[in-house]
Amino acid sequence: MIAFEGVVKRFGATEALRGATFTVPKGVVAGLLGPNGAGKTTTIKIAAGLLRRDGGRVSVLGLDPWEQGEELRERVGVLHERPAYPPDVPVKVLLRHVARIRGLGWEDALQAAKLAGVERYLERPVSALSRGYLQRLGLAIALLGEPELLLLDEPTANLDPSARREVLAAIKTLGEEMGATIVISSHIIPEMEQVCNYAVIISGGVVLAQGSLTDLATAFGAEVEFVARSREPRRLASLLVSEEGVRGVEVEGDRVVARAASSARQRLEALLEKARLEGLALGWELRSRSLGEVYERAVQASR
Ligand SMILES: Nc1ncnc2c1ncn2[C@@H]1O[C@H](COP(=O)(O)OP(=O)(O)OP(=O)(O)O)[C@@H](O)[C@H]1O
Ligand SMILES: [Mg+2]
Structure with a gap:
């Protein structure tokens, strides 16, 4: 879906990207994570075909975003870091205008407005929207024409906690409903852990x-x-709790949640698969809440 290989970008004497290499597979919700100045916005702009790289290779949806930008822009939605909209124009007029530029009709604009949750504010001028709703307007614009890929640069920046939650929930729903691949840049790791299932950690342009x-x-x-x-969650829990590397087991209704050292991952996967085949477990999945720890370790190791 996205592949960067040794990508270099300079702004005068500043090297914003110093050989950045990563991939984002189709269908994931990926966090592009890194401290201020890491190169997140530069990465997003290069992927969107808005900025020209100085070296390396980039492929987005199989296209070179700089050489084939026009074709790409029909298939990619972008939410910019600091979007600026004309203040006095009603939301409806702005959306219709942007849709028309993209060769789309009012029905498309209305659908994007609904997905982003701004359909109640269509008659209002842009200047009357709260920051949260401005961000949703930006999302609606990014969603026009149901893009295959969404690039969202700090979608929760400058929002209060409840607006952040709303915008994140909207993005999560989008990922699930549209099945689009989503890249979200941010430095707020706990927030990203809730919406992302994939991460690219960048710092100092690498x-x-x-x-x-x-x-x-x-x-x-x-x-x-x-x-x-499980139909017998307590039995499954007691089986897990005696396993080496298991640090805690909790039963919540018919669910058993076991925290474990990553070194025990393979063994526990095999054990749960056996339990599933024997009918003790109805199904199981692996998840992680360690993104904060991973992020700290990755950034520290690079210093
Ligand atoms: N137009 C520009 N001219 C000069 N330097 C730039 C320009 N754009 C970015 N830079 C520099 O490139 C580096 C990477 O910037 P970038 O905006 O990509 O970082 P970022 O990870 O998005 O940071 P933030 O979290 O602050 O948004 C920084 O050192 C920045 O100052
Ligand atoms: Mg940025």
């Missing part, structure tokens, strides 16, 4: 780590979590 959250946890020796459903 990619420090990337992968699914569970693979990252395993690679950095952080904890993983098994969530299993």
Whole structure:
């Protein structure tokens, strides 16, 4: 879906990207994570075909975003870091205008407005929107024409906690409903952990780590979590609790949640698979809540 290989970008004497290499597979919700000045916005702009790289290779949806920008822009939605809209124009007029530029009709604009949750504010001028709703307007514009790929640069910046939650929930729903691949840049790790299932960690213009959250946890020796459903959750829990590397087991209704050292991952996967085949577990999945730990370790190791 996205592949960067040794990408270099300079702004005068500043090297914003110093050989950035990463991939984002189709269908994931990926966090592009890194401190201020890491190169997140530069990465997003290069992927969107808005900025020309100085070196390396870039492929987005199989296209070169700089050489084939026009074709790409029909298939990619972008939410910019600091979007600016004309203040006095009603939301409806702005959306219709942007849709028309993209060769789309009012029906498309209305659908994007609904998905982003701004349909109640269509008659209002842009200047009357709260920051949260301005951000949703930006999302609606990014969603026009149901893009295959969404690039969102700090979608929760400058929002209060409840607006952040709303915008994140909207993005999560989008990922699930549209099945689009989504890249979200941010430096707020706990927030990203709730919406992303994949992460690319960047600092100083180089990619420090990337992968699914569970693979990252395993690679950095952080904890993983098994969530299993069972008709006999207590029996399954007692089986798990005696396993080496298991650090805590909780039963919640028919679900068993076991926290474990990543070194025990393979053994526990095999054990749960056996339990599933024997009918003790109805199904299980692996997740990770260690993104903060992974991020700290990756950034520290690079210093
Ligand atoms: N147009 C520009 N001219 C000069 N330097 C730039 C320009 N754009 C970015 N830079 C520099 O490139 C580096 C990477 O910037 P970038 O905006 O990509 O970082 P970022 O990860 O998005 O940071 P933030 O979290 O602050 O948004 C920084 O050192 C920045 O100062
Ligand atoms: Mg930025």
